[in-house]
Amino acid sequence: MDPNRKTARAAAALLAVAATALAGCGSGTSDTGGPSPAGAGCPAVLQAARAAVERAERAVTPWNGPTTGPAAIPGKSLVYVAQTMTNPGVAGVANAVREAARTIGWTVRVIDGQGTPAGIQAALSQAVTLKPSGIVIGGFDPRLTSQQVARAGAEGIPLVGWHALSAPGPSTSPRLFTNVTTRVEEVAKAAADWVIAGSGGHAGVVVFTDDSIPFAETKSRLIEERLAACPGVRLLAQANIPIPDASRRTPQEVSSLLSRFPKEWTYSVAINDLYFDDAAPAFRAAGKPGAGPPLNIGAGDGDPSAFRRVNSERFQAATVPEPLAQQGWQIVDEFNRAFAGRPASGYVAPVHISTAANSAGASSWDPQGYREAYEKIWQG
Incomplete structure (x- = not known):
């Protein structure tokens, strides 16, 4: 089977199982x-x-995201807990987090939840045990892992979500420093x-x-x-x-x-x-x-x-695609703001419609300018 056909099916399995109760x-x-x-x-x-x-x-649209923020806080580590790495959205963001982390000078470890509730709970438990500087909630609802989220909070580990909740921005219940997604x-x-x-x-x-x-x-x-x-x-x-x-x-x-x-x-x-x-x-x-x-x-x-x-x-x-690479870089920038004691950026990427006429054969929507903007911020 084409791995891309396994994508959202595997990615949605957890959501579908959990949502049946809701x-x-x-x-x-x-x-x-x-x-x-x-x-x-x-x-x-x-x-x-x-x-x-x-x-x-x-x-081609000009960068409309943050251009100011704290300089890079050195020596940090992240764990990216993926709902399932067979979902190209989740995997694409994970790869972008790795890329951005190399640029800012941090380390990243990815733990695959394998697309099941038990697997994701075990993955997040492992992430908390590793005591990283921050944990990414990669494509699953943190309310399904409330015990692990509470443990991370008790350890003082900030959480940043990608598609973790329906709305972008900070959340108090469940507690996320911010959630990165389009509206x-x-x-x-x-x-x-x-x-x-x-x-x-x-x-x-x-x-x-x-x-x-x-x-x-x-x-x-x-x-x-x-x-x-x-x-x-x-x-x-x-x-x-x-x-x-x-x-x-x-x-x-x-x-x-x-x-x-x-x-x-x-x-x-x-x-x-x-x-x-x-x-x-x-x-x-x-x-x-x-x-x-x-x-x-x-x-x-x-x-x-x-x-x-x-x-x-x-x-x-x-x-109507998500800018997966840009969102991975944003996740790293949001963590840097958290580590510096600053608020979340509040940035939400604008929507884009991709067609054969405007995609020029691309396999993803990758807007311009964000890499340069974030690098400039982190350089101080």
């Missing part, structure tokens, strides 16, 4: 109402969506605006989600709310497929949807890019062109497999 694990596809009024339009929403998409698709509401809006703008305000849309994961359920709800702002955009159905079951269930679900909406289905939005990897065989079997329709956008991490589909126009037209 939210009902629904499944299947739900219709979401009748057709929109004929000729309904949304000129103001359409204009705003086009402007937002134009901004988000800019391939879910901005990612959801960008994906929905891409549909509104690209369709001229007239589309039939299917949304793929996993309601067993609260973060994913929130993202899909925000996507649907934004789409509803344009009466000419009809939400045909919500395909609620748990991510661990995506490879098994998505092809059958897509085939059923194509039978029900053979012409009406023109766009798709998924809370994670992997759905389109699993949907491709069904689209291909139905004779659908790789370049669409339906035109598909992932509101997910933007892993390398998603970029391959986008760049080759194989059943995915766009993705």
Whole structure:
């Protein structure tokens, strides 16, 4: 199996298991109402969506993150506890943390939680036992490891999360110095605006989600709310497929949807890019062109497999990626602020939409200027 196909499935396994206790694990596809009024339009929403998409698709944007902060505190060590290193998002950030740590003069050790609750708890326990200067919570909810988090706090070890919580910034419960992530509401809006703008305000849309994961359920709800702002955009159905079951269930679900909406289905939005990897065989079997329709956008991490589909126009037209390398460097900078007794930077990366037209064949979204900015800060 392509390691990139194991990615979010393995990464989401922990979340899906844990979230079952928090939210009902629904499944299947739900219709979401009748057709929109004929000729309904949304000129103001359409204009705003086009402007937002134009901004988000800019391939080169100036660095808008921190340019001041404490000089490098020498001799520090970090442990990166990964939810699973088979997730390219988690692994990409880990590699960037290593790169940034070499630049600032620190050491990093990565411990793989193997994608299971027991494995992650054991990994975080091992990390605390090592007594590093700081620990990265790499892609899992620290509330699932509350005992280990409490031990780290008792040892005075600061924690910085990556996608550890749904919101960026510091957290008091669970206690994180800061959480590095884009804003879910901005990612959801960008994906929905891409549909509104690209369709001229007239589309039939299917949304793929996993309601067993609260973060994913929130993202899909925000996507649907934004789409509803344009009466000419009809939400045909919500395909609620748990991510661990995506490879098994998505092809059958897509085939059923194509039978029900053979012409009406023109766009798709998924809370994670992997759905389109699993949907491709069904689209291909139905004779659908790789370049669409339906035109598909992932509101997910933007892993390398998603970029391959986008760049080759194989059943995915766009993705709203995370700047994984930049976020790894930010994690190191946030720790340096913690060690210096300074507050978190408060920086949140702006959303970006990657397409074949603006990615230039890249396998990730890597904005410019952050390495130079952080190096200048650390040099003092």
